Amino acid sequence: MRPKLLGYPPDGGRSSAAAETGLAAASPVSPAIAVRGLAKVYQTNAGDTVHAVSHMDFDVDAKEFVSIVGPSGCGKTTVLRILAGLVGGYSGSVSIGGRVVHGPTPEIGVVFQDANLMPWRTVLANVMLPGEVLRLSRNECRERALALLKLVGLEGFENKLPRELSGGMRQRAAIARALVHNPKILLMDEPFGALDAMTRDTMNLELARIAVESGKTVFLITHSISEAVFLSDRVLVMSSRPGRIIETIRVRNQRPRGLDVIATPRFSEMVLHIRHLLEGEGAPASTVTLAH
Amino acid sequence: MPGARHSILRTLPTSASRLAKHAWPPVLFFVVVVSAWEWAARAGFLDPMVLPAPGEIAANVVDGLSSGLYIINLQVTLMQAISGFLIACALGVAMGSLTTLSERLSRALQPIVLALEATPKIALAPLIIVWFGYGMGSKVALSAVIGFFPVFISTVSGLRSVDPGRMDVLRALGARRWQIFKMVALPGALPHIFAGINIAVVLALLGTIVGEFMGAKEGLGTLILYANGNLDTARVFSILLVLAATGLTLHALVDFTRARLLFWDDADTAIPTGPGT
Numbered sequence: 001m002r003p004k005l006l007g008y009p010p011d012g013g014r015s016s017a018a019a020e021t022g023l024a025a026a027s028p029v030s031p032a033i034a035v036r037g038l039a040k041v042y043q044t045n046a047g048d049t050v051h052a053v054s055h056m057d058f059d060v061d062a063k064e065f066v067s068i069v070g071p072s073g074c075g076k077t078t079v080l081r082i083l084a085g086l087v088g089g090y091s092g093s094v095s096i097g098g099r100v101v102h103g104p105t106p107e108i109g110v111v112f113q114d115a116n117l118m119p120w121r122t123v124l125a126n127v128m129l130p131g132e133v134l135r136l137s138r139n140e141c142r143e144r145a146l147a148l149l150k151l152v153g154l155e156g157f158e159n160k161l162p163r164e165l166s167g168g169m170r171q172r173a174a175i176a177r178a179l180v181h182n183p184k185i186l187l188m189d190e191p192f193g194a195l196d197a198m199t200r201d202t203m204n205l206e207l208a209r210i211a212v213e214s215g216k217t218v219f220l221i222t223h224s225i226s227e228a229v230f231l232s233d234r235v236l237v238m239s240s241r242p243g244r245i246i247e248t249i250r251v252r253n254q255r256p257r258g259l260d261v262i263a264t265p266r267f268s269e270m271v272l273h274i275r276h277l278l279e280g281e282g283a284p285a286s287t288v289t290l291a292h
Numbered sequence: 293m294p295g296a297r298h299s300i301l302r303t304l305p306t307s308a309s310r311l312a313k314h315a316w317p318p319v320l321f322f323v324v325v326v327s328a329w330e331w332a333a334r335a336g337f338l339d340p341m342v343l344p345a346p347g348e349i350a351a352n353v354v355d356g357l358s359s360g361l362y363i364i365n366l367q368v369t370l371m372q373a374i375s376g377f378l379i380a381c382a383l384g385v386a387m388g389s390l391t392t393l394s395e396r397l398s399r400a401l402q403p404i405v406l407a408l409e410a411t412p413k414i415a416l417a418p419l420i421i422v423w424f425g426y427g428m429g430s431k432v433a434l435s436a437v438i439g440f441f442p443v444f445i446s447t448v449s450g451l452r453s454v455d456p457g458r459m460d461v462l463r464a465l466g467a468r469r470w471q472i473f474k475m476v477a478l479p480g481a482l483p484h485i486f487a488g489i490n491i492a493v494v495l496a497l498l499g500t501i502v503g504e505f506m507g508a509k510e511g512l513g514t515l516i517l518y519a520n521g522n523l524d525t526a527r528v529f530s531i532l533l534v535l536a537a538t539g540l541t542l543h544a545l546v547d548f549t550r551a552r553l554l555f556w557d558d559a560d561t562a563i564p565t566g567p568g569t
């Protein structure tokens with residue numbers, strides 16, 4: 001029983017090699033994320049094929065905040081999962097920090113649509129989980145976790161169980177967890193999708209601040225155009241079937257921005273422009289509403 | 293049957309005031325039935341060999357307990373049942389885990405498991421006596437065999453229904469398979485596993501009693517057979533009462549352990565698992 005339990009998965013060696021090299025400094029010239037000619041075809045059980053993504057090319061520079069918007073089912077989650085090393089079997093090349101992706105790497109922190117906290121762990125223990133998986137020093141990890149919980153405004157909730165938190169608080173704990181092993185890159189898949197508009201505003205302000213303060217490269221999927229414009233240096237607009245990038249919009253304002261930029265004409269122009277792009281693609285109205 | 297037990301235990305009130313409020317209907321019912329029964333027995337409507345008077349049964353319980361007869365035999369029965377139960381839990385969780393860790397092993401075992409699951413395990417009793425003799429071993433083995441399946445099946449189903457989102461959190465960090473097992477799959481499967489364990493504890497007691505029926509020198513099952521042979525129906529009833537109390541106590545112990553381990557599980561519902569025996 002013992003050897004079986006300790007048996008490494010087929011890709012175990014590879015991901016551990018990635019873990020070690022991940023600590024070495026990446027070459028400063030290569031972008032944080034580089035995607036070239038990415039295409040992904042899913043085979044369904046019924047035997048048909050779904051062209052989820054085709055011919056995608058984009059870069060994300062170090063410390064850049066890039067959002068991706070697009071109609072439901074256009075392949076946003078697929079791209080994120082490929083970047084995270086959770087999905088294989090694609091064509092084209094994906095590299096993180098100048099190295100080709102072969103599987104998950106600790107250089108990345110992922111925030112999923114659901115907080116996915118372990119209900120049997122306290123908030124602090126949940127945030128420390130990546131440290132346990134990656135066998136980081138327990139004390140250092142604990143200190144980082146406490147600091148991050150403070151950063152996301154969860155001071156005083158360290159010893160609560162996830163079920164004692166609100167949805168927004170859980171999502172904030174998930175963000176702290178994604179940052180605890182100090183990844184250079186943060187991937188987020190509609191992290192605030194389940195929140196009401198007011199909480200969402202607050203969370204966006206916090207995210208804008210955290211991204212700049214911690215100097216992370218952020219790749220964010222969202223359904224809210226104004227959220228994308230508010231937070232990002234660049235917004236990638238996708239169309240569906242097959243999923244591809246139809247336009248890239250650069251937002252030049254200095255980050256982090258205050259909520260007042262939302263009232264500027266330039267901001268509404270950009271939002272409207274993206275909205276027209278998506279409507280031209282026949283996106284359902286619900287995916288392009290202005291949440292703010 | 294396990295479902296029924298759960299509903300009864302779950303509705304047991306916790307505070308004293310609620311106890312007072314909820315306790316009177318069953319108490320009233322009990323008093324009425326027992327009084328009618330006692331009256332019918334005294335009036336000579338009931339053959340004491342078929343249905344002895346409640347008073348006589350109660351006296352028998354007191355007598356059996358104070359003479360030490362029940363205690364000594366209960367110790368033997370409990371020893372065997374609990375040993376079998378613990379073996380069933382350990383093997384059930386271990387085998388269930390191995391099965392889900394290896395897809396090939398899982399496929400190889402599936403037909404055997406399906407066939408064994410459909411077999412009434414009690415039918416193995418004579419064979420187990422042949423293998424393990426008339427001593428303690430055969431009782432422990434029978435309890436273990438009968439208790440194994442619910443634990444095994446609930447472990448497999450629990451580990452199979454791991455939350456994929458929680459698993460992604462670990463996979464995204466490049467976690468190894470056993471880390472995922474230890475940090476996500478097993479804790480998440482515990483509510484399922486405990487549903488199986490709750491069934492196993494009664495089945496283990498059942499296995500021991502049947503084993504004693506097949507032949508033994510000590511134990512409550514042996515006492516029942518003996519009393520039955522002597523047409524001492526009051527004694528049979530009184531031993532049944534002791535067994536019922538034992539079963540309830542074992543359940544309470546499992547529930548206590550469950551509450552300790554699954555403090556985080558707010559969905560405090562029993563998950564129905566595979567068939568008993």
Ligand SMILES: Nc1ncnc2c1ncn2[C@@H]1O[C@H](COP(=O)(O)OP(=O)(O)OP(=O)(O)O)[C@@H](O)[C@H]1O
Binds near residue numbers: 051072
């Ligand atoms: N595991 C899978 N197997 C088969 N098809 C899949 C799988 N995952 C996604 N798809 C298909 O690929 C396409 C893109 O899915 P994806 O989840 O990436 O979209 P999305 O842009 O994230 O959508 P949403 O905004 O609704 O979350 C969809 O048509 C979906 O049906």
Ligand SMILES: [Mg+2]
Binds near residue numbers: 076077078189
């Ligand atoms: Mg998606």
